[in-house]
Amino acid sequence: MSALSKATPQERRQFWLFLLIALVILGAGIGLRDPWPSDEPRFTLAAKQMVESGDWMFPHRGSELYADKPPMLMWAEAASFELVRWWRLAFMLPSLLAGLGTLLLVYDLGRRLWNRRTGLYAAGGLLLAFQFVYQSQRAQIDPLVVFFITAANWGLLRHLLAPPDSGARANWPLYWFGCFCAGLGVITKGVGFLALLMLIPYAWAAWRGWDGVARPGRGAWWRWLLGLAAVLAAIALWLLPMLLTAQARDGNPAYAAYVHDILFKQTAKRYANAWHHIHAWWYYLPILLFSWLPLSLLYPGCLPRWWQRLKARDARVLLPLGWVVLVLLFFSASPGKRDVYILPALPMLALACAPFVDELLPKRWLRVAGLVFIAVLGAAMLALGGYALLSHAPKVAQFAVDRDLADGGAALWWMCVVLGAVQLALVAVLRVRRAVWAVCGGMAALWLAWGCWAVPLLNPSSSSSALMAEVRGHLGPHDELGLVAWTEQNLLMLDRPATDFGFKVPWHIQFARAVQWQAQAPATRWLFVQQPAMGDCVDRAKAIYLGHANQRDWWMFRAEALVPGCLPSAKVDESPDDDPSADMQAGP
Known part of the structure; x- marks a missing residue:
């Protein structure tokens, strides 16, 4: 040294x-x-x-x-x-x-x-x-x-x-x-x-x-x-x-x-x-x-x-x-x-x-490569945002529904348009001579747009904060909640004590334990369950559908929604750790 x-x-x-x-x-x-x-x-x-x-x-x-x-x-x-x-x-x-x-x-x-x-x-x-x-x-x-x-x-x-x-x-x-x-x-x-x-x-x-x-x-x-x-x-x-x-x-x-x-x-x-x-x-x-x-x-x-x-x-x-x-x-x-x-x-x-x-850095080939990279990135963002705003494609609408985005996700798509326009403007203004600044500015714009614009829009659905806020809205001050086939964000964002029946435990066993727990105080105990884990043992008309979050459908119900004597079979089981990427909802 x-x-x-x-x-x-x-x-x-x-x-x-x-x-x-x-x-x-x-x-x-x-x-x-x-x-x-x-x-x-x-x-x-x-x-x-x-x-x-x-x-x-x-x-x-x-x-x-x-x-x-x-x-x-x-x-x-x-x-x-x-x-x-x-x-x-x-x-x-x-x-x-x-x-x-x-x-x-x-x-x-x-x-x-x-x-x-x-x-x-x-x-x-x-x-x-x-x-x-x-x-x-x-x-x-x-x-x-x-x-x-x-x-x-x-x-x-x-x-x-x-x-x-x-x-x-x-x-x-x-x-x-x-x-x-x-x-x-x-x-x-x-x-x-x-x-x-x-x-x-x-x-x-x-x-x-x-x-x-x-x-x-x-x-x-x-x-x-x-x-x-x-x-x-x-x-x-x-x-x-x-x-x-x-x-x-x-x-x-x-x-x-x-x-x-x-x-x-x-x-x-x-x-x-x-x-x-x-x-x-x-x-x-x-x-x-x-x-x-x-x-x-x-x-x-x-x-x-x-x-x-x-x-x-x-x-x-x-x-x-x-x-x-x-x-x-x-x-x-x-x-x-x-x-x-x-x-x-x-x-x-x-x-x-x-x-x-x-x-x-003075090499022309490197500066051109940098400009092309930012130009391609900017054009892709601009095209994505423009397509989503103008096409009314079913996949775009479904994306907005899955992530609970208002107005079909217009705010998110406008972010893509603005980001792409900024990156393309940097390429047009700085050109080959100052390509290094176009690259630096284009990457900075990407991360600032993502962190300060996209993140707040995607947070309610990606974090399950909106889902668990709705769960809390259905619970009285003395009610208790049991979790079946749950994910970590459910318990984290619930922001109140809850009872779980294991995480790696097979779902049908969790459900059986939860039913026994609920039967001890049926008037004040609710179950929060991922839809596949219920099988045919819950009367949907007597349960509350909470919506779709983190690529899953969720329900909550009291004991009266249970079908008497019914317990789901092992066919409903899905190991929570089989696919660690299954929860991935967010990424630039």
Whole structure:
């Protein structure tokens, strides 16, 4: 790592302006919506139950333990709520801070490995990438795990790299810090250990005597092993208390099942023998090309320059780029694939591209490609909005009905028209000479329109807030509600106590338990049920149809609506976790 010169006033202004822009873009829409399926309500519900129950060690989904993910994000959301006392802000705050932190780490690596301008290019390229912003505006685990893996990479690269011919020694405290962050990534989503793959290209470069590799010195083997101790120490912060608490509750078999699920089924078994999201080995290639636009427009210019730097034995390029390749190979080897799995590789790819941006920006082909990208995006948005407004197509009308949009969704379609017009105007005004500003402005317009215009329109149906408000409207002050075949957003947005009969429990068993529960106080107990779970056991004329939300039809009824002696058969069952994407209602 080179010694940093003092920043000029212009460089300081550029940095703070970039940080402000990043805050506006990543924060667009915060406070304007509630958690949206499929994952957000699940994590926020678990965090809310932590706050209400005081049990922060074991996440719950209603009455059941939730063992699909470690509790790091749920802890972060619960802690955010304790700080701000408003769930609409608290559930998004961890993702916002993680996104900003990732940008700062990438900027710092770029300025230390090259210069401040390169640091801004690295962070700016990351902020432009579609998938990074989209995920940073979602309250899912991925932004947090990307932050911890990037922090681990930051510590490792600060330790492993040094200026050519400087004779600089390795920075062991930063190495241990990087390993500790990798451990935090493990207890966030299990894949934090991937940061340690950075040691493989480093070992190659050190063995081949590449430029820019720090020398650890003789007899350093025990220092390397302390890195493993740092990883294990971070994991132990959660693992040891969890195991000890579960052992203390060994009278309840649910805790033993929780330990087994989270340590084995959701890690090694999920990777080696995935049971959903099965895709071919080349699945990630379109993600690299399209989900990482417009950063991916740099690929044709970066590929030959990467090859030149690798032939020149430049470890500053080898380590981040080699690590990206290893991450892609790791996830491609598993049959189960999702686009977010490779998101942790994006910051290091942006860093590897950054040194060549100054040389590439004047190239006409790149500026034309950027203009074409924004023009195509703008034309698509304009065409979509115009078609929806003028065609009166049945699918457009059905979309508006499903999402409970007023006036056939006219406000949403006008947003598409305005956004497309803005993007096309940027292309027309800035043209090839200032194409980079057209790209930046076009992407900023997309995220601001989405967060500040579309999000408030889609929130009532996507979050089930409108559905559960109607449910509350039918309940008296002393009435109770039981949930059957429910989803996390139902309990989260109900905003009052309710009784559930399991979540993963088969629907016909839930229904049977609910009927018994309702019979104990038929005058004050209602059941809230997803339509398929009722079978033919409910007289629809005596029940209340609540409407269609989250691609499902919902009913509520008292005991008089039940068909005497009827219980649904097992044919009505549908496992809530068979398709984790079934709840997805929202996306740009």
